[in-house]
Structures are given as structure tokens and as C-alpha cells.
Amino acid sequence: MSIKTIRVYHDKGLLPEPDRDASGYRWYGANDAIDLIKIRMLAEAGVPLARIRALKSATDDEFQQALREIDDELTARIRGLRATQGRLRQLAAGHLAPLPTEVGAHLEDLARWGFTSRWVDLQRDLWILVFATHPDRAITLFHDQAETLADPALRQLFLDYDHAHDLDADDPTHRRPRTPDRRGDPGTLRTRRTVIPRARSARRPAPGRISATVAHRFRRVTGRPALGSRRSARG
Structure with a gap:
């Protein structure tokens, strides 16, 4: 994960900025690394950063419910992408079916x-x-x-x-x-x-x-x- 991406997460309020030491460096602990992994996984799933920020204050039950909803959305997107892939393959094979x-x-x-x-x-x-x-x-x-x-x-x-x-x-x-x-x-x-x-x-x-x-x-x-x-x- 790039430093630029981490700075974006700081600016959006997704990740608190740790204090700098005497040398001017920020030190991130294990909990920070776990938070970064969660943020990155949700972002890669297409979850907007504003929604990720809201999930930081969610209860365990609310967070699990949100994950189920995200999973359902991913399933629908995957189904749509597979359908699109199938049409592309039909087009490549010269067997395009424009109608159901x-x-x-x-x-x-x-x-x-x-x-x-x-x-x-x-x-x-x-x-x-x-x-x-x-x-x-x-x-x-x-x-x-x-x-x-x-x-x-x-x-x-x-x-x-x-x-x-x-x-x-x-x-x-x-x-x-x-x-x-x-x-x-x-x-x-x-x-x-x-x-x-x-x-x-x-x-x-x-x-x-x-x-x-x-x-x-x-x-x-x-x-x-x-x-x-x-x-x-x-x-």
C-alpha cells in the first residue's frame, strides 16, 4: 500500500494519524495494520470511502450485516460480469444472440x-x-x-x-x-x-x-x- 493511499485514508478520517517521533517519523502498530487491511479489502470490493468511514462506528452486528450486504452486491456484480463475458465470447465466435x-x-x-x-x-x-x-x-x-x-x-x-x-x-x-x-x-x-x-x-x-x-x-x-x-x- 502506497504512502499516498495511506494519506488519503488519513484525510478521509478512515485511519487516525499516529504521532511523529523525534525524528519526524510516524509509527504504526499492529492495530493500525489491521485497520488498513480492512479498509483496503472494503475499498477493493467497491465500497465507497464514506460508507467505510461510517462502518468504523458500527456495532459488531451492524458490521456483519453490512458485510453480508456487500457480499450480495458482489455476487450480483459477478453474475452481471459473467453474463457480459458470455456475450463477448459469443461475439468473438460470431454467434451473437441480441435477443433473449x-x-x-x-x-x-x-x-x-x-x-x-x-x-x-x-x-x-x-x-x-x-x-x-x-x-x-x-x-x-x-x-x-x-x-x-x-x-x-x-x-x-x-x-x-x-x-x-x-x-x-x-x-x-x-x-x-x-x-x-x-x-x-x-x-x-x-x-x-x-x-x-x-x-x-x-x-x-x-x-x-x-x-x-x-x-x-x-x-x-x-x-x-x-x-x-x-x-x-x-x-
């Missing part, structure tokens, strides 16, 4: 339910962006959408939207997406949100009109705006 396994399974379900490859690819890209930019909320948003699409009636609403992509704006055969029966479970429906992609709507007028219709009907049925609609984006 359950999201991949959901994308397979979309194809099985009849969604077009265009829709599945769009959803994949969307969730990659969501997990990259909002990692703390992404899994909650995903579960919310997955729950919505598990409802056959609501799923059909989005299937109709997906399949209307290639319709012309003036196509007389155009039909509006079917709306789920409002006599369904309103308590369940009102708790759900979904993602309505709007990027392709700007390029094609028919899907643009349908997007607005789907958002309106989803809001009417569930009592909540669809994630990605204009209203929810402003909110």
Missing part, C-alpha cells in the same frame, strides 16, 4: 400463426432496438405484447393489419380489420398494450390508413393506446 431466448421463440410463433416474414423481421428489428436502448424495461414490454398476441381475437386484428400491407389505397376490396368482441373480458383487455409499427405506414397509404384504424380500435377495445400510436408517442 423467449423472444426468439415468440418470433417463431408469429410465423406459425400466419404473420408474414416481413412482419416477423420487423418485429425482430424492433425488439433488438428496444432491448438495446431500454434494457431495464424491454422484457416487461415484450411480455405485455406477447400476452396481447396470445389472445386469438386481438391476434387476428394484427394479422389483418399485416396482410393488408400490399393493398392499394383505393382498393375496393379493402376491408377494415375485425375488432374483437367487446363482450370479452374487459378487465383483461384494458391491461394490455401492443406495438403497432408505423415505419412502413409512411411509405404506403393503405397500411397507413389501416394503422390508424387498428390503433383506434385497439384503444376502443382495451381502453389504452397502442404503443407506437401518435397519442402514446406524445404521452
Whole structure:
């Protein structure tokens, strides 16, 4: 341990400064060495110096409780570092998986339910962006959408939207997406949100009109705006 580090501990009030002898030297005893070891171990564990200073006046029980909490924090950090290490190794091996396994399974379900490859690819890209930019909320948003699409009636609403992509704006055969029966479970429906992609709507007028219709009907049925609609984006 360097003299500079010891001086920092003196300045922060972590270690009392011993008196100097006639030659101007400070003499540290065994207890000082033990205190230094404790301080260094806690600092290496990532404990802030202010917290270490507070622990100096803690009772034995309080100190042991603090050590258990620090141990738990270290365990969480180690778990996170191992996960990061695993992703780095996947990247090095060329097998990067940007989405959780359950999201991949959901994308397979979309194809099985009849969604077009265009829709599945769009959803994949969307969730990659969501997990990259909002990692703390992404899994909650995903579960919310997955729950919505598990409802056959609501799923059909989005299937109709997906399949209307290639319709012309003036196509007389155009039909509006079917709306789920409002006599369904309103308590369940009102708790759900979904993602309505709007990027392709700007390029094609028919899907643009349908997007607005789907958002309106989803809001009417569930009592909540669809994630990605204009209203929810402003909110």
C-alpha cells in the first residue's frame, strides 16, 4: 500500500494519524495494520470511502450485516460480469444472440400463426432496438405484447393489419380489420398494450390508413393506446 493511499485514508478520517517521533517519523502498530487491511479489502470490493468511514462506528452486528450486504452486491456484480463475458465470447465466435431466448421463440410463433416474414423481421428489428436502448424495461414490454398476441381475437386484428400491407389505397376490396368482441373480458383487455409499427405506414397509404384504424380500435377495445400510436408517442 502506497504512502499516498495511506494519506488519503488519513484525510478521509478512515485511519487516525499516529504521532511523529523525534525524528519526524510516524509509527504504526499492529492495530493500525489491521485497520488498513480492512479498509483496503472494503475499498477493493467497491465500497465507497464514506460508507467505510461510517462502518468504523458500527456495532459488531451492524458490521456483519453490512458485510453480508456487500457480499450480495458482489455476487450480483459477478453474475452481471459473467453474463457480459458470455456475450463477448459469443461475439468473438460470431454467434451473437441480441435477443433473449423467449423472444426468439415468440418470433417463431408469429410465423406459425400466419404473420408474414416481413412482419416477423420487423418485429425482430424492433425488439433488438428496444432491448438495446431500454434494457431495464424491454422484457416487461415484450411480455405485455406477447400476452396481447396470445389472445386469438386481438391476434387476428394484427394479422389483418399485416396482410393488408400490399393493398392499394383505393382498393375496393379493402376491408377494415375485425375488432374483437367487446363482450370479452374487459378487465383483461384494458391491461394490455401492443406495438403497432408505423415505419412502413409512411411509405404506403393503405397500411397507413389501416394503422390508424387498428390503433383506434385497439384503444376502443382495451381502453389504452397502442404503443407506437401518435397519442402514446406524445404521452
